[in-house]
Amino acid sequence: MRLPAVMLRRLEIGAFGGPEQIRLVEEARLPQPGEGEVRIRVEASSLVFTDMLIRRNLYPVLKLRLPLTPGYDFVGRIEALGSGVSRWRVGDRVADLTQIGGNATHLVRTAASLVAVPQGVNAIQAEPLILSYMTAWQALFREAKAQPGDQVLIYGASGAVGLAALDLCRAFGLPAVGVASARREPVVEGLGATFVAYDTADPAGPLDRLTRDLGGFKVILDAARGETLSSVMARLAPGGRLVALGFSAPFRTAYKAGGEQPGLLARLRFGYDFLRIKWLSHRPNAAVSFYDIASCRRQHPQWFQEDLSSLFNLLEAGRITPRIQRVFGLGDAVEAHRLIEAGQVEGRLVLDPGLPIGGDPYVSPGDNAAKTTLHQQRHPG
Numbered sequence: 001m002r003l004p005a006v007m008l009r010r011l012e013i014g015a016f017g018g019p020e021q022i023r024l025v026e027e028a029r030l031p032q033p034g035e036g037e038v039r040i041r042v043e044a045s046s047l048v049f050t051d052m053l054i055r056r057n058l059y060p061v062l063k064l065r066l067p068l069t070p071g072y073d074f075v076g077r078i079e080a081l082g083s084g085v086s087r088w089r090v091g092d093r094v095a096d097l098t099q100i101g102g103n104a105t106h107l108v109r110t111a112a113s114l115v116a117v118p119q120g121v122n123a124i125q126a127e128p129l130i131l132s133y134m135t136a137w138q139a140l141f142r143e144a145k146a147q148p149g150d151q152v153l154i155y156g157a158s159g160a161v162g163l164a165a166l167d168l169c170r171a172f173g174l175p176a177v178g179v180a181s182a183r184r185e186p187v188v189e190g191l192g193a194t195f196v197a198y199d200t201a202d203p204a205g206p207l208d209r210l211t212r213d214l215g216g217f218k219v220i221l222d223a224a225r226g227e228t229l230s231s232v233m234a235r236l237a238p239g240g241r242l243v244a245l246g247f248s249a250p251f252r253t254a255y256k257a258g259g260e261q262p263g264l265l266a267r268l269r270f271g272y273d274f275l276r277i278k279w280l281s282h283r284p285n286a287a288v289s290f291y292d293i294a295s296c297r298r299q300h301p302q303w304f305q306e307d308l309s310s311l312f313n314l315l316e317a318g319r320i321t322p323r324i325q326r327v328f329g330l331g332d333a334v335e336a337h338r339l340i341e342a343g344q345v346e347g348r349l350v351l352d353p354g355l356p357i358g359g360d361p362y363v364s365p366g367d368n369a370a371k372t373t374l375h376q377q378r379h380p381g
């Protein structure tokens with residue numbers, strides 16, 4: 001009996017725009033690794049807010065050419081080696097930050113850029129560590145140089161990066177305050193943080209009181225850019241550091257108002273905000289910086305290797321627990337992007353390209369154990 005041929009399946013964006021621009025592409029030929037490259041069978045890859053920015057061509061830090069395959073990172077197993085590769089063996093588990101290209105069954109990467117994934121960790125659980133946890137980790141410990149006991153304030157606390165940051169604060173003894181919409185109180189408090197809602201009649205009131213009572217925050221991570229920059233900076237303790245890293249608030253506001261994306265004025269405002277943060281960050285002894293995972297990796301490739309390995313070890317030791325709301329197959333990615341745009345995700349969505357086209361059972365928030373079991377049945381070891 002002949003085995004069915006292995007196909008390359010991947011998502012493709014042919015035109016910038018809404019989730020409907022995503023389609024599933026099948027190719028009969030697998031990509032072949034060249035010199036210094038390996039082919040990887042992907043076990044898990046990301047479905048995150050940043051993919052939505054890329055799909056809408058609102059991601060200026062990357063020069064985008066269409067058509068493109070989205071997917072900011074992946075965990076997978078090496079299945080073919082190109083010439084000259086000696087560091088890896090077929091079957092090794094590896095991870096990498098791709099920015100684009102991760103949402104596929106197979107991909108080819110430069111062998112030198114890969115990070116080893118311990119055999120004992122589950123791919124679905126490990127995948128959020130690459131973009132979401134790494135961003136939180138490097139913003140907290142590399143940029144802000146957080147120390148045990150430092151008071152931390154996180155805007156965007158219920159999102160992929162925000163929950164990762166809260167999980168790390170809990171694991172490293174950093175008392176945290178998390179800002180998100182009122183419905184997110186249980187998940188933020190569940191990680192031991194103090195919760196503040198941004199969508200109440202007087203959102204600044206409780207935050208002003210906390211800032212006064214605590215004498216300001218030693219570390220602020222801002223993944224939302226909802227409050228004015230000067231209001232956020234006024235919440236810093238003497239010697240504190242503000243790390244700006246994202247702009248989810250204008251998108252949430254536009255969506256709630258029935259728009260697909262922020263209008264021109266809102267985009268000009270956050271463009272100006274971005275330039276101001278960059279300008280402030282270049283001043284001597286700056287209290288403000290903008291963190292960007294890809295440029296940090298370019299400047300400090302060794303940090304990326306070390307930090308991701310540390311995160312995998314923390315996961316293996318059970319010290320951190322990524323919150324995965326749901327796992328999608330390639331055939332359901334449009335729905336995943338719709339949920340992200342609508343702000344319906346608490347923590348992370350993950351893509352499992354090995355799932356049969358046609359869907360996967362819904363896994364409710366917090367039901368990671370069930371999902372993990374399901375995934376382990378499909379990817380033993």
Ligand SMILES: NC(=O)c1ccc[n+]([C@@H]2O[C@H](COP(=O)([O-])OP(=O)(O)OC[C@H]3O[C@@H](n4cnc5c(N)ncnc54)[C@H](OP(=O)(O)O)[C@@H]3O)[C@@H](O)[C@H]2O)c1
Binds near residue numbers: 048248343
């Ligand atoms: N710089 C980097 O290297 C890097 C890396 C990863 C991500 N990012 C960026 O960081 C941002 C967040 O990413 P993500 O993946 O965590 O997104 P996400 O999962 O969509 O989370 C967004 C979060 O922002 C919150 N939020 C929305 N409006 C807010 C406001 N006015 N005040 C406070 N919080 C507000 C949301 O709360 P509700 O859901 O409760 O409304 C949610 O917790 C995005 O802009 C992304 O592109 C940057």
